[in-house]
Amino acid sequence: MNLGTRKLLDRSFTALGIGSIVIMGMMLLVVLVPIVFNGVTANVFRGTVEHRKLLYNEFRRGDKAELQREIVESDAVRSKAYAMLDQFEVEMSSMDEAKQAEYQDKYRQVKESLKALLGPRPGGDIPELTRYKYGQTRWSKAEEKLHELLYEKQWDYSNPDAEAKEYFVSRSAGFQGTSLVKLFPYVEENLDRMLLPEWTIYWGFITDSSIDSHIFGGIWPEIQGTIFLAIGAMLFAFPLGVIAAVYFTEYAREGFFNSLLRSANSTLAGVPSIVFGLFGLAFFINTLKVSESKSVLAGSLTLAIMILPTIIRSAEEAILAVPKTYREASLGLGSTKWNTIVTVILPAALPGILTGGVISLGRAAGETAPIIFTAAVSVGSAIGLADVFNSPTPALSWNIYNLASEHEAASEIRHVQYGMVLALVTIVLLLNMSAIILRARISKKLKG
Amino acid sequence: MELTAEAIEMKPDTGSTQKSVPDIYLPPERNKVADGGVPHVSAKNFSIYYGEFEAVKKVNADILSKYVTAIIGPSGCGKSTFLRSINRMNDLIPNCHTTGALMFDGEDVYGRFTDEVLLRKKIGMVFQKPNPFPKSIFDNIAYGPRLHGIRDKKTLEGIVEKSLRKAALWDEVSDRLDKNALGLSGGQQQRLCVARTLAVEPEILLLDEPTSALDPKATAKIEDLIQELRGSYTIMIVTHNMQQASRVSDYTMFFYEGILVEHAPTAQLFTKPKDKMTEDYITGRFS
């Protein structure tokens, strides 16, 4: 090979390396950007008058007089739409049977769509479930519902080889020649006057409890559950981990037993997280019976086992990084070994130990599999501090899974799911970032 | 630096020459080497910086072709930095840059169109610590030639044997060329590194304290090797052992805090140093 080719290969190699780093950065962006962007819409969105009604009725928040004025204003616009429905009903009752049957189903769909858009008609029965008590609280959702009102979704099966394609048919075409035709352009044009959208910052998303299994309201019970579980895990794992690290670095003598312990540590670090869940179920709940069934305590213990190896490892590294001279200086002044560890080495290693602790805290907060069988429930309100010993809790990580995969209206509440993911990612990344900053400070300090 | 302690003993009295320093052997013909010869490497106002710090300050020197030049000086004086800059090994250190000119065969080493790969092929280097690759002895020596396009087995075998013979290692390892080079002793490893460098047929051989990690016996072998290579290659050797410098070199450069204090024929520098600082150093007043 001549030099030109060698140089070309060399440069391509460099490009390949930089390319893969860039791709990794892109991966992070590709995952984070939609989460951040969509997650923010859980807090900041164009809220409709329905949103304000909900806030007032459920949480007594907002200006009552102003709200009443808005309700009157929007009802005035809505009543015309309702009047059109009434008019059509009258019209339909005068049609012959066959025609009635033809319109019956279509009309029911229109009514349902309008109800989904604006909420139950004033004066009618008040529904049981909160989700049916209100119209669309978010303008972006309202626009989707408007589309559903205006167009009917149908499937095209014409190509037998490919999957059926969806297409949309205007509903107003189906009511050609009746009085209902006027309804569609009316709603389309006046929707903003019916719903009165305003830019809203809904901080309650973080601090409120959920209403009607997350269709409305906030995610505080999940956030609190995550905090309880993560801190609970730290309470067990941190002291144990630091003490074990002290033993490994200061007391352990090289030998078979010590290497066995070290192997155990790395084995524990490699155990799949779902197996921790199984172990937590079999040991803490079924054998030790720390609680009757799932509980925060059992979940914290399981998470503690999972993060223990990380804490031990980082604490070991931090202790080993303490300069030898500190140790010698302290011992030289006549202090005992234990004294030296407690008063000199641990304080010097503390920032490093904390860094590992903070990262582990983030890991405990983000992990799902270990708490599925031991601590997490899908619905529930925030639990008190006294309940941690015997009651399970909702938690961000588990509820993200639950809402996205198992919730009956999963695709309706994407904004809540995104909001939860953003909350979880923010907690975890903030913890990690503080660890990174902490570490940068330490290395600066060590450099002098 | 225990070797400098010996250097104190060999402190030459003013006026007297080699007689008072019997433990240094200077071959008589070496004293004749003085002027004449072609400059192979020449530095003009050549400075090396690590970031803001000027590690080597405005060096002006001509290194003569086919002679052995030793570079001495206290640690941190920039002697290694200077040596490593000749085949641009300093490029690997971040924030390292140079000013002034360093010419090799009349070409600018740091010129815009200089290819450091070709340059390093012509200017080989042996490091302080023996650094054989974790491969067989044969593959270690053949590594360089293979890089530069030699694939033929017979040719490679010839090169390996020739290089090992030149490095005086052939007799010791000819029967185990396929064994891992890390199994050799430290001295053998270092000679292997010399052989590895010779295999790419360089014009200049840079030796960066090649014996500092070796025992006296292995050191003697490396020094013998330098003697044998003398005349075929331009050799530059960094050493903190002044006896070694006086034993193996024709010329000596003395660096102090990045400044080239004195550059003279070895015999002259060790017996009649022109500079007070040089005298202080070789007489062991500081190290």
Added chain:
Amino acid sequence: MNEEGNATAGRSSAFVVSARKRKLQKITKSAGESLLFLVAAIVAIIVLFIFYFVARDAIPFFQIRGFSEFFTSSEWYPADDPPRFGALAIIYGSLMVTAGSALIAVPMGIIAAICLSDVLPFSMRQYVKPVIEMLAAIPSVAFGFFALVILAPLLQSFGGPILMWTWWLIATPFLLLAVIVSSELLVMSISDDVRRQQVQRILASAFGIVAILLLFFVGRGLQKIEILTGTNALNVSIILSFMALPTIVSVSEDALQAVGRDMREGSYALGATRAETIIKIILPAASSGILAAVILGIMRALGETMVVWMASGNSSHIPDPWFNYLESVRTLTATIAGDMGEADQVTGSARFHVLFAMGLLLLVISFISNFISERIVVRQRKILSGQ
């Protein structure tokens, strides 16, 4: 201590204390040390307990149903009457997504590690490392959510074009390079300079045409592929590779750093380029450490639960053909997580214990690979220190 000795003994010199006191000191000291040791030993006890308790609930399954069905049948109907517990398809699904993620993450991770340790200047590294750490820190459920809500619909609606563009983006530079290098290599034996250049030009253009045709037709073929479901093995493999990458990168980088500067300088000084130094010297020297990194990264993918549970489609069958990554699969971890809810109430039945059997399988695999990777790292350290 000294002063106390003085005070109690009174008569003695400054540092001699009474025998009783010395004994007491020794006892306190060893008691304290044993206490510390006990705490440190907790880790080992936990590992033993995990094995014991998972095995305790796994063994009843094998007692009831035997081994052969679990490992050889792919009929997974735990709720039927009579139930069938063939886990072959599930084990295969686990292996499939793990292999898929390894295919993406291993080459990328190693190259990124090389780039971090040898190519990027130090100042850049400080910015890249946090990126890797953040990638590692993102909770698995967030990745799972991304796979389910964003990637799956994308794959489902634009699968063909996505595959085509990916192929073009990746293959174009590689093929270009291959054309240049292969034409160069083939003409090396021609000694006449002018003729060599002519032949090389002809060869290069011929290869170039072949490469362009290859690019085009494979791309078109990929574009025609319709992905029936976005929650498939491909989706999961991509996301799992995101999760395995940080482990592979950071552990390999440690291994590469451990090779040391001496070896690099030795190679550069012989006139090697950076790529040659890395491929011929550093990678072989660091190979066992990199292997350990790969094992750890693969284990991360194999043991991952949430992503596969949410985005693999959870259908227990072996894809047809076996390498069809566009079909849904089901994995061990997802089965444990998903079926426990139904099995929980009937504790004691095979349906409950089979999940522990799967857990035990995972545990044994992770234990073995951990053991292997640890041995490998120890061996590398020995080799590099010249023993």
